[in-house]
Amino acid sequence: MFDFILHLKTIPRSGWQKKIGIKRPESVADHAYGVAAIAMILSDSKRLDSAKVLKMAILHDLAESITGDLTPEDGPKSKKTKLENLAMKKILSTLEPKTKNQYHAIWMEYQKNQTPEAKLLHQVDKLEMALQANIYKKFGYSKQKLKPFFDSAKKQITDPKIKKLLQKILLNS
Numbered sequence: 001m002f003d004f005i006l007h008l009k010t011i012p013r014s015g016w017q018k019k020i021g022i023k024r025p026e027s028v029a030d031h032a033y034g035v036a037a038i039a040m041i042l043s044d045s046k047r048l049d050s051a052k053v054l055k056m057a058i059l060h061d062l063a064e065s066i067t068g069d070l071t072p073e074d075g076p077k078s079k080k081t082k083l084e085n086l087a088m089k090k091i092l093s094t095l096e097p098k099t100k101n102q103y104h105a106i107w108m109e110y111q112k113n114q115t116p117e118a119k120l121l122h123q124v125d126k127l128e129m130a131l132q133a134n135i136y137k138k139f140g141y142s143k144q145k146l147k148p149f150f151d152s153a154k155k156q157i158t159d160p161k162i163k164k165l166l167q168k169i170l171l172n173s
Contacts (some may be wrong), residue, residue, distance in 0.1 A: 004065040014069040039124040063087035126153040
């Protein structure tokens with residue numbers, strides 16, 4: 001398990017490379033840390049199960065240690081989901097059954113996106129992406145090239161509190 005976790009530090013977020021041309025973008029681990037920290041704060045403020053949210057945040061992109069960072073341009077979402085589920089099965093097989101079952105349940109909860117914790121994390125994932133896009137804008141990357149990332153966040157964030165945070169980011173971008 002630990003090898004998979006540490007391998008995320010070497011996997012670049014490919015959307016930034018493919019769409020913006022950033023040669024050395026953040027890693028998947030960088031992204032996962034940002035998502036976890038932001039989700040922890042928002043989960044606490046909403047009085048959700050923050051321990052679960054943190055586990056979910058750490059697990060949410062772990063499959064990419066095997067699949068790589070797949071973007072929508074890499075194929076249909078169903079293909080990505082299938083590949084990631086197979087990867088998570090392999091990763092979780094390295095754990096004792098009790099832990100494996102707990103993490104699998106959290107992974108599936110995230111995939112189904114029906115609980116308050118999963119919904120929060122999906123939206124924080126997009127909020128973190130917008131925050132990162134704003135950082136890349138400050139580094140001199142074109143606002144026009146970054147626009148699809150901001151637009152994606154605007155489209156997928158529906159929670160009023162998170163939407164308000166996104167609007168502040170957009171005002172500063």
